């Protein structure tokens with residue numbers, strides 16, 4: 430059995446990025462079909478659901494009943510046990526990610542988008558996507574395809590596009606406990622575990638390279654042995670190329686499929702949802718004869734390039750530090766704790782790190798590890814001018 434459909438825009442993936450794009454396009458009267466492999470958008474997502482103020486504002490709709498906790502302080506613990514604290518301000522909201530995914534998908538459907546759940550993209554040729562839906566084959570013809578199919582994007586691999594690199598993140602859901610902050614324990618380099626409020630109690634997680642004992646790190650932070658463990662892949666860096674000509678059609682990549690996660694915390698909702706809106710608006714401009722879909726790539730990089738470069742540079746520094754090096758970094762930051770408190774921003778982490786810099790701090794960072802400092806400078810230059 431096979432069936433055939435035709436649409437102007439086909440979106441693969443009903444995560445926050447895909448459903449945000451579907452909503453913008455459907456509201457403008459464009460034909461949209463979204464293919465979602467899961468039986469429900471957001472089912473069993475591993476995400477922590479931490480949204481800084483800019484991420485919250487970037488969402489196409491905002492519902493207070495998603496909010497399961499607030500983050501008023503952050504505590505960072507070094508591998509050797511030193512502590513740094515940032516407190517006193519509303520740093521972030523914690524939302525129930527399943528509810529957020531469900532409501533963003535519903536909002537797109539209410540605007541006229543068609544959502545096909547249980548439909549997995551398995552093949553692609555110019556202007557034609559093939560999906561498996563139940564036991565049957567589904568063919569969808571399209572003019573534009575938005576790849577919003579997450580870190581392990583099928584679209585990206587079928588097209589042979591570059592890979593953003595992959596890490597692993599897990600969260601353990603604990604049914605009791607209460608806190609109004611976020612505790613992070615550095616596990617070496619830029620790997621870390623955490624604990625914060627979550628749906629129905631606390632959520633503790635960890636991220637690292639494939640093969641790192643992330644579940645052990647999360648469990649040791651959580652101390653709730655029977656908590657449900659959920660895992661997911663996390664991309665390492667945003668892709669440069671976000672729009673690709675494919676025969677007479679276009680493919681654009683948004684969200685985790687495009688590697689659009691903050692390089693320090695790896696949160697991806699802010700960048701992905703911002704990308705989805707820009708991609709949808711660029712498609713609308715092209716359909717109206719007012720511009721080209723390629724403008725999306727320019728606009729996304731125009732908005733986020735500095736933040737990407739600064740964050741990748743800071744991560745590059747961290748990843749070359751030994752535990753003793755991280756200890757020295759903590760001592761240095763402690764001496765600037767007031768500036769750290771004033772500049773700390775959940776959504777703008779690279780910019781916040783840059784605010785801590787002065788010639789004296791730069792010299793101290795170089796003294797802690799000349800190799801790490803050289804690597805950070807090289808990364809910054811490559812990101813800003815070298816591509």
Ligand SMILES: Cc1cc2nc3c(=O)[nH]c(=O)nc-3n(C[C@H](O)[C@H](O)[C@H](O)COP(=O)(O)OP(=O)(O)OC[C@H]3O[C@@H](n4cnc5c(N)ncnc54)[C@H](O)[C@@H]3O)c2cc1C
Nearest residue numbers: 442444445446466477479550579598661684685696697698
């Ligand atoms: C442990 C963990 C904690 C995190 N914590 C945070 C956080 O606190 N804050 C934050 O901002 N970000 C966080 N993130 C990252 C965040 O979850 C992602 O950046 C975000 O979900 C990306 O949204 P997306 O729409 O691009 O992709 P996704 O949410 O991954 O959605 C992709 C969708 O595509 C579907 N799909 C995949 N392949 C196919 C296919 N072949 N056919 C059809 N459908 C397909 C999937 O089922 C999925 O529904 C976390 C991630 C992890 C793993």
